[in-house]
Amino acid sequence: MPNRMLKFLDLGSRSPDKRGAETRRRDFDEIYQEYDPAAAAAQAARCSQCGIPFCQVHCPVQNNIPDWLMLTAEGRLEEAYELSQATNNFPEICGRICPQDRLCEGNCVIELAGHGTVTIGAVERYITEIAWQRGWVKPVKPRRERERSVGIIGAGPGGLAAAEELRRKGYQVHVYDRYDRVGGLLVYGIPNFKLEKDVVERRAGLLRESGVSFHLECEVGRQVTIEELRQRHDAVLIATGVYKARAIKIPGAGLNGIFPALDYLIAANRKGLGDRVPAFDDGSLDAKDKNVVVIGGGDTAMDCVRTAVRQGASSVKCLYRRDRQNMPGSQREVAHAEEEGVEFLWLSAPEAFLGNGRIQAVRALRMHLGIPDATGRQTPQVIEGSSFTIDCDTAIEALGFDPEDLAGLFDTDALTVTRWGTIKIDFRTQMTSMDGVFAAGDIVRGASLVVWAIRDGRDAAEEIHRYITAKEAARDRPAAQAVA
Numbered sequence: 248m249p250n251r252m253l254k255f256l257d258l259g260s261r262s263p264d265k266r267g268a269e270t271r272r273r274d275f276d277e278i279y280q281e282y283d284p285a286a287a288a289a290q291a292a293r294c295s296q297c298g299i300p301f302c303q304v305h306c307p308v309q310n311n312i313p314d315w316l317m318l319t320a321e322g323r324l325e326e327a328y329e330l331s332q333a334t335n336n337f338p339e340i341c342g343r344i345c346p347q348d349r350l351c352e353g354n355c356v357i358e359l360a361g362h363g364t365v366t367i368g369a370v371e372r373y374i375t376e377i378a379w380q381r382g383w384v385k386p387v388k389p390r391r392e393r394e395r396s397v398g399i400i401g402a403g404p405g406g407l408a409a410a411e412e413l414r415r416k417g418y419q420v421h422v423y424d425r426y427d428r429v430g431g432l433l434v435y436g437i438p439n440f441k442l443e444k445d446v447v448e449r450r451a452g453l454l455r456e457s458g459v460s461f462h463l464e465c466e467v468g469r470q471v472t473i474e475e476l477r478q479r480h481d482a483v484l485i486a487t488g489v490y491k492a493r494a495i496k497i498p499g500a501g502l503n504g505i506f507p508a509l510d511y512l513i514a515a516n517r518k519g520l521g522d523r524v525p526a527f528d529d530g531s532l533d534a535k536d537k538n539v540v541v542i543g544g545g546d547t548a549m550d551c552v553r554t555a556v557r558q559g560a561s562s563v564k565c566l567y568r569r570d571r572q573n574m575p576g577s578q579r580e581v582a583h584a585e586e587e588g589v590e591f592l593w594l595s596a597p598e599a600f601l602g603n604g605r606i607q608a609v610r611a612l613r614m615h616l617g618i619p620d621a622t623g624r625q626t627p628q629v630i631e632g633s634s635f636t637i638d639c640d641t642a643i644e645a646l647g648f649d650p651e652d653l654a655g656l657f658d659t660d661a662l663t664v665t666r667w668g669t670i671k672i673d674f675r676t677q678m679t680s681m682d683g684v685f686a687a688g689d690i691v692r693g694a695s696l697v698v699w700a701i702r703d704g705r706d707a708a709e710e711i712h713r714y715i716t717a718k719e720a721a722r723d724r725p726a727a728q729a730v731a
């Protein structure tokens with residue numbers, strides 16, 4: 248558990264600013280607190296029930312937050328749960344891993360007034376966990392079964408949310424995934440200390456009980472073609488996420504001991520799940536007793552540094568070319584990482600990896616922020632002659648992800664992609680350039696968030712339903728006209 252980990256790490260002694268550390272420590276505890284009924288009610292009662300619920304507006308699934316907070320404050324937990332799950336397929340997951348400081352909580356009026364946000368995510372998690380404990384979370388039972396079927400490529404949050412919504416409408420749902428487990432990045436990307444794997448497995452079990460069929464270790468484009476899926480099903484949803492790691496092209500990039508972030512995190516997650524991971528067991532992907540440098544400033548970089556701390560790294564440094572205010576990752580995550588002893592080297596960019604066969608150091612350059620570019624973001628610029636060296640045994644590249652070449656993998660010219668390689672869709676219908684083929688989640692948006700993938704999956708399910716029923720109506724119309 249994170250709190251135990253903090254005690255173990257004796258964080259107070261690492262920080263020169265003891266009072267600041269104490270304050271941040273309280274924040275950290277708050278985020279990971281498992282509420283008891285009294286604490287949850289007290290927290291929920293802090294909601295001012297303001298007229299304009301900015302929290303709801305900034306929640307991608309538009310959760311009815313003020314109302315379920317009020318029900319929680321009144322102890323009406325089953326109603327609170329019913330309301331919260333009406334807009335979100337996996338509230339206990341979002342409660343754990345949404346970057347609430349950028350979404351609901353960051354826009355809470357109490358926070359904006361300077362009194363500290365209502366901890367919406369922690370309450371959401373609490374009421375859903377209570378719902379699981381008390382048997383209120385039930386498999387979907389459609390009012391009527393339909394013969395029509397939908398094939399979903401990808402068992403990440405986007406595909407799973409769509410699968411549940413389509414089952415609710417009575418469709419026969421088949422989910423295909425190249426991995427051996429259900430969950431996509433929920434299982435293999437996001438570390439266990441942020442999202443326990445049994446929480447994802449519990450949802451996968453519920454979907455199976457709801458009648459969703461999973462075809463695992465089945466890569467579309469290799470084991471089965473997209474054309475075959477179009478023949479098998481009345482509609483197809485592509486929810487394959489983005490997985491092509493951006494690499495750093497600098498001297499020494501080929502040295503041993505340099506890894507893409509996802510290789511590192513997948514190994515850690517697989518190990519946590521009890522799998523045999525040779526590259527971890529031989530020490531390559533294990534940070535224990537190593538000096539680790541992580542390059543990047545997003546949430547994936549934060550997951551890497553915090554995983555390395557938990558594996559017992561001797562030191563963990565994070566190199567980012569902009570400053571703290573301009574990093575893409577959540578400020579909350581950075582605060583956690585600092586609490587855990589990670590050292591941030593802001594305004595620093597790698598110039599070369601140094602070593603003899605194996606990495607021994609990263610040579611970096613100091614940067615300053617220049618004038619804003621077309622997007623309004625200040626461009627980092629090198630400070631000449633500012634080169635410095637950081638010794639390390641392992642370097643992890645966490646520079647973000649691009650889409651794989653899906654049209655190539657699916658061997659079709661019919662699937663139109665954007666210049667970034669994401670799938671182009673009609674935003675009113677979520678349909679791709681292929682008739683009856685829809686897309687949702689990161690493969691449309693680029694690397695994004697779980698809660699956005701859920702939202703897209705839900706919207707895609709609606710559109711697929713509309714498409715299939717319109718086709719049925721068109722098919723039935725000539726027959727009806729002939730009878731008339």
Ligand SMILES: Cc1cc2nc3c(=O)[nH]c(=O)nc-3n(C[C@H](O)[C@H](O)[C@H](O)COP(=O)(O)OP(=O)(O)OC[C@H]3O[C@@H](n4cnc5c(N)ncnc54)[C@H](O)[C@@H]3O)c2cc1C
Pocket residue numbers: 344345346400401402403404405406423424425426430431432433436437438441465466467468486487488489512546547550656687688689690694695696697698700
């Ligand atoms: C390290 C890391 C940490 C993150 N942390 C957070 C966080 O804390 N909070 C948050 O909100 N978001 C986080 N994200 C982002 C979040 O995980 C994604 O936005 C979200 O999972 C996208 O969902 P998805 O369903 O579109 O795709 P994914 O979750 O990527 O799932 C896609 C699935 O498709 C499968 N697939 C791909 N190609 C094929 C194929 N050809 N055939 C069959 N199956 C295929 C994959 O195996 C995978 O299971 C994180 C991302 C990473 C990488």
Ligand code: SF4
Pocket residue numbers: 305306307308309310312335341342345347350351352367368371698
């Ligand atoms: S789904 Fe995410 S953004 Fe919405 S209320 Fe829950 S934690 Fe906040």
